[in-house]
Amino acid sequence: MSLHRSRTMSSSSSTAAKKVLNLDSINPRVKAAKYAVRGELAVRSEEYRARLAKGEGKDLPFDTVVAANIGNPQQLDQKPITFFRQVASLLENPGLLEHEDVFTKSLGYKSDVFERARKLLKEVKSVGAYSQSQGAPGIRQSVAEYIERRDGYPANFEDIYLSNGASSGVNTLLHTICARPETGIMVPIPQYPLYTATLSVLHTRCVPYYLNEEHAWGTSLESIRTAYDKAVSEGTDVKAIAVINPGNPTGASLSAEDIKSVLVFAAERGLVVLADEVYQTNVFVGEFISFKKALRDLQKETPEEYDHIELASLHSISKGMVGECGHRGGYFELIGFEPEVAQEVYKFISIQLCPPVIGQCIVEMMVNPPKEGEPSYELYRKEYDGIFNGLKQRAYALYEAFKKMEGVVCDEPQGSMYLFPTIHLPPKAIEQAKKEGREPDEFYCFRMLDATGVCVVPGSGFGQKPGTLHFRTTFLAPGTEWTGRIVKFHQDFVAEFK
């Protein structure tokens, strides 16, 4: 079953000649867009999975396929947060609210589940009704309060835009900012390829700035400056800088200095700052520092220099301990945007009506979970901490496995859901890759999949400094057996290409 093939047969040549649409006639910008995370490797892994499911995988050297390519926790063994799904079940079928006794006596629901469901239903009336395009006001108010608690600075619900996952928010922001083919958006390399793919579709310029591999993938002001100057010299109208913090694929948390230097640079050069902060709760080492807080701190010190900064911060229910990718929920906060621009953002999002309402409700619960003393708090805390510790444990187990692999160098895990080790491949392997028409890291990843059933994403999918090779793996898959498969594969690979 091929995932992205539709009809199994191309048309006959006479019919094909009459088609309106072919690779040359469709939108060249769509054609140009690249999004490797769900590309060929992923497709092959799904083919293996399907074969194993049908019992047709006897010739394969593995029994199970391990999806270590996509940050999709609930596709593996991560369970949803009980409170969220209990509330969601009542939101889906509000008639159940009249049977609180049944749920509390026999089904393990506490009273605060019912309270929250009633509150959310009062807000949205029905999860089957369109909400306001910007998202239900009361939910946006909860988000504002979360931001205020997190940063110690006020937030206004009018500046919050709920979205169909953070990906949709990125799409909205880039659509708003990218005015002409010469518009440039600074994008960290390596990056989550939503950015470059969307810039391709918009036919505007990506201005790549290299993250600092030698310094735990921090931002390097020097490399930002270099990238900016080069772009400007090429006639690019650089209008924004995207930062992914904590990083994807790198997993790195930026230091306070790095964050400040981005803001200072943006202030000096007149750049909108796009802070993709969807991994803000996936931090093992140190604390998450929000761009909003860092900006407000700067503004407190020297308002005249930083008051004008435009910042958009994004968050999502897909990551963190929530892991509700399939629900498609998120938000962005606009800080320092002119009202006339915010109105255009509003208009753009209204064309697609509104974000999924049940996803909006899960955003509300993510930012406003059970509090200490509330009936569902204990279980919530236990589950949240359990997931967090489990993720940290797996990250370190994988890190330890990488230490055993010759030529593989990995930073100590800092956060997110990924490790992004550097790989140094034997020259003969690189030659073989070239023979097969593949990037070396891509070749390595295909070999890994074919030998182990483990699917990762080659570094070339995210961008990397020329001459360097990486792959991104999640540490979501349960157990340690699969990491053992990778260690063995790597041993064999190095031996083969000695």
Next chain:
Amino acid sequence: MSLHRSRTMSSSSSTAAKKVLNLDSINPRVKAAKYAVRGELAVRSEEYRARLAKGEGKDLPFDTVVAANIGNPQQLDQKPITFFRQVASLLENPGLLEHEDVFTKSLGYKSDVFERARKLLKEVKSVGAYSQSQGAPGIRQSVAEYIERRDGYPANFEDIYLSNGASSGVNTLLHTICARPETGIMVPIPQYPLYTATLSVLHTRCVPYYLNEEHAWGTSLESIRTAYDKAVSEGTDVKAIAVINPGNPTGASLSAEDIKSVLVFAAERGLVVLADEVYQTNVFVGEFISFKKALRDLQKETPEEYDHIELASLHSISKGMVGECGHRGGYFELIGFEPEVAQEVYKFISIQLCPPVIGQCIVEMMVNPPKEGEPSYELYRKEYDGIFNGLKQRAYALYEAFKKMEGVVCDEPQGSMYLFPTIHLPPKAIEQAKKEGREPDEFYCFRMLDATGVCVVPGSGFGQKPGTLHFRTTFLAPGTEWTGRIVKFHQDFVAEFK
């Protein structure tokens, strides 16, 4: 509470000068896009609603605001289909599956609810996990089977693309087809403004073709031809024709002849056909004829002439008797598309990961509802027919009310959720509109809102033949009191501008 204003204060002039983003610097294509359905009138109606909710509406000549502007059934009194929401509640909290006895004994769930929930969970594993970008295969298979039952012709699940509502499907298809600024897409006038708004964002050309007001808003081959020829003479590369059937805002069902003539025209001129069929179950008069079936019928007769046609048909869970707008679910079927093009469609949709999974599950239930003999069938049938009859009743009640209104001409209701009466306004009213800087129908609708609390959408929001005026109202709001308000308002309006 203003819906689309974010910060309440614009920056000081010195700060404003430093902003990167203002109306002149943002994407001009976003600026150009118009989407009136959620525009100024809707905003004012929400302000009235908010005032009444706070008890601050004593000066208003009405007690309640009636949202007759948006096809949002569950925002009014339409209840969801019980079976769908029972299944959804179990999908959200699969732990409940172990308590089937509690649900069947005390909570009114039948066994087929549990069966369906288990089947869907087997398919998606968790509604919180990303699915394949094209949508879960088993769900797409259900859609294919629905299409096959409906049309009597086979459908392949590989040609089905689940989407975030049909709106997202339209966005995907237009992105794929619109290759250059000269690309043109034929759009019916009046149209649901998603089409023109998206074409603005894409910076490609809208080629409007007028629907035939004198013939129950059918398509007019003559006006299609005229529009096409005019566009071609202007250098437009016309690549597709969009048809909304049943119509929005018109509510009209196209005849078999009209559908055939569009296909014949598309075959002759080389046009992709975009068939927006989201109202296919909202048909009061006659039968819905799908473009797929009509195409297959033509292909059976004369394959050599029609085998090459590319058709995309869209459907949604937002409309019909399902009314699950807030869940954001839908699909499109690609018929006759080259595999290489389908791959590009797949790639484009994969950038935004996947459609909301619970919405995908509701698509599955919409196309595969309880069957006769199954435990939940009786209630499903009763609810479905009840909603259908209620809609038909309300449509006719509104139609009768319009008959009492001088200068208002409305076709007998045919389907969808809307009536789109023609209004002939007194010359003095048109003058006054001009004085206030408003289109006449816009002026009329504002006056209606201010006098009655009923919010509709002026015809200018959808496009109309110059010199004609209309408004679109849904017939979703319960009761007949609100229609009485409109009748009275109109009487007073006509008297005022005599």
